[in-house]
Amino acid sequence: MSQLSMFELSGFGGLLILALDLWAIISVIGSSATTGKKVIWTLLILFLPIIGFILWFFMGPRAEARRI
Secondary structure (H helix, E strand, C coil): CCCCCCCHHHHHHHHHHHHHHHHHHHHHHHHCCCHHHHHHHHHHHCCCCCHHHHHHHHHHCCCHHHHH
């Protein structure tokens, strides 16, 4: 039997986080937020990939549209 090692799961998880972060950054850039807010959100997502994405998803420029 073949078991998935922790490295393989980490690699897939890393790719998933990368894809979600890229989607978040593209959404931030395309939003109608001010330039300052776009820069802050982008830096937050880049430097704290998981936490930044979660914060952006629930509190970002387009979060209000997702709640409706």
